[in-house]
Amino acid sequence: MPKIMSLDELKALRDNVKNKVDLRIKGENVDKMVVVRVAMATCGIAAGAREIMNTFADMVREHDLDYVMITQSGCMGYCYAEPTVEVTLPGQEPVVYGHVTKEKAKEILEKHIQGGEMVDGIIPVAHKSLDE
């Protein structure tokens, strides 16, 4: 490890390592976050849920979206529609998207998460989230 020689270098290092604790800080403020929950049970994973989760994670990092938290859940029960992704905006009811592809993920991020406007592909069932 080269020595830190100035406050700027310290700040650069901080920005670099910030992601180490990011998840915990977001967890502390979860009620103010947009929560993206990818169903990661066996069927979800088989349908490519892990890849979708990574896509979301990459996009969030790329756009520096501090207010988005990506996490996983167990089977949501929509096995026919895997991969499924649940999006919860602060103070709103969760919405579940089915058959999520990489392109769909991009659309969800840009329109729903950033724009607040829902897109096609919502599973139209009265959905109960994991917590209820």
Add this chain to the structure above:
Amino acid sequence: MSCESCTNELTKSLYLELEKFINELPEKRGALISVLHKAQSLFGYLPKEVQVFVGKKLGVPVSQVYGVVSFYSFFTMLPKGEHPISVCLGTACYVRGADKVLDAFKKELGIEIGETTPDGKFSLDALRCVGACGLAPVVLIGDKVYGRINTADEVRKILSEY
């Protein structure tokens, strides 16, 4: 002693190690307490001979060494048992009945605080706060912590582990 020469050999190497530690100190001034820590970790306790040795090597009067050894509760001039038992008598343990736990150990082992059983297996001490107050009352045997000890039966059960 069946093999006096081996124990002498052993003690000799301990003294050598202590001497090495003292010689490698960056500064001898003010180092008495750290040297005593080292000596106790090597010998297990601080008998007179060790105190004389430390005094000589540091150029400090033995009276001063003894003054320090007897001042601090961490230092002991008596050998400990194979399994040193420390009953926490911190306030949190006290209000949850540590005095009764201590009595149970005394009764069970037949020794008082600061003593060692005749077979050298256990020694009994009291200490102030292990910091595991959530588990009060707490007892340490060696490095192992036993918490929430409430009855004499539990004391017997713990001792039977050894």
Add this chain to the structure above:
Amino acid sequence: MSKYNMHILVCGGTGCLSSQSNLIVENLERYIKEANMENQVQVLKTGCFGFCEKGPIVKILPDNTFYVQVKPEDVEELVKEHVIKGRRVDRLLYQDPTTSEHVEDSKHMDFYKKQQRVALRNCGFIDPDNIEEYIARDGYAALGMALSMSTQEVIDEVKKSGLRGRGGGGFPTGLKWEFASKNAADQKYVVCNADEGDPGAFMDRSILEGDPHSIVEAMAICGYAIGATKGLVYIRAEYPLAVNRLQTAIRSAREYGLLGKNILGTDFEFDIEIKFGAGAFVCGEETALIHSMEGMRGEPTTKPPFPAASGYWGKPTNVNNVETLANIPVIFLKGADWFASIGTEKSKGTKVFALAGKINNVGLIEVPMGTTLREVIYDIGGGIKDGKKFKAVQTGGPSGGCLTEEDLDTPIDFDNLIAKGSMMGSGGMIVMDEDDCMPAVAKFYLEFTEEESCGKCTPCRIGTKRLSEILSKIVSGKGTEEDLEILKELSQVIRDTALCGLGQTAPNPVLSTLNKFEDEYIAHVREKRCPAGQCSALLQYKITDKCIGCTACARVCPVNAITGAVKAKHTIDQEKCIKCGACMEKCKFKAIVKE
């Protein structure tokens, strides 16, 4: 770049380690590896979460699930259910004692609701052995800011924050720094007092275990402010975990250039050395601590000269306690005004307490100054154990006093506690219930100070011995009313004449219990009765009419004090009875009572 999407934090504080939290970490790592998820799930050992009563604690983020009393054998289920399938394991969640409902999220636990974590901000949040996690939480940025200010500006900022010493005395920290800075010398020292001697207190140790870098950073800031290049941490050798974490912290700070020469590219130089204590309560006193660091008996000397003028090896020395220092970086990061906005008029910021004794939630808590005792004991502490009645709480350890029911709504701060006959002390808070006998509690503390008195001055050496003798007399039923007068008078003399803080405050537990529970003392000396039923010498075992004459008690009595014919009520000869309680334990009919 890490792609972890789940963090599992396991408490690695002393309490939880005692309940095998190390093995929990090992098992977690093993099962996560078996599931091939080691790249997604990170397992971390952190400092104390504070909720020691229900340890070991495992917290899963980002969903904030808070598992309590986890055993190593629970880990398999935890990984398979929660980590892999996303289903919470209900039986390991915290159960609200009043509603009996499972609380899944630490934010909804009463224990955490009223707390505000400033000094403990990183405890239970970061891996204490990893400097980068501390840096990610703006670590060492406060040092960077301080180095860009003038030394007087740094001191002024600390003064403006209103921070007062958390070790007991409550002396304004900024002022202390200013004194040390004004005394010119070729060498000055910054000392961190980590010799937590109060039995039943574990705040400072927990900070060192959970967030050692905050102490390293604060000492460097202090060094810059007062013009010192050397720092010393005086710590008890009995705290192996804290010592270890601190050593690691110092080593990595050196590697990153945050200790040593030319810190952050400036010409400021600072380094830290650890000095071991060896267990002596009096070493919490500044001058005694300094003598102990010099390798001598830890005996205090009269002040002045204050350490700020003549301390370690006769050089200007600034001594601050661990919790005080832990507040320093935050003051710079968030500003003195922010800090001063928390708390009461004369006591700013927060205070960490080690809550213990007869309380439901034993643990480490941090609340804003001005929080009431009621909030601490009932809201955070969850009330008294086993539904018993609250009697008193001892603050300030052996130097403090007790507070009672009538003080429950007093806002806790330095001055209020002194006005109530106790003191803040370092933060031990021992809760007592109706079963605790106050003269016996006073005796417990006096036995402690008697043993810990260094013996240098007569009032303390002999005075505490006499106090503890009289108290022993009282609790064994041999005290007289005259003894109570002697207790008061002697206490006053010790308070006025002892050399150092230890001696001057030693009579406090006696005076405050005498003041608030005089009737209990009187019951002991006049009626030879212990109202709390704790003093075994004053107890009488009696056989009630429930006795059917089975003779079990008579057979178990070691001194043959019980007599009576078969199938007739037995009696206990009080003269012979040694109050061992064996008869009561043996009786199947609950016919023997203790009163």
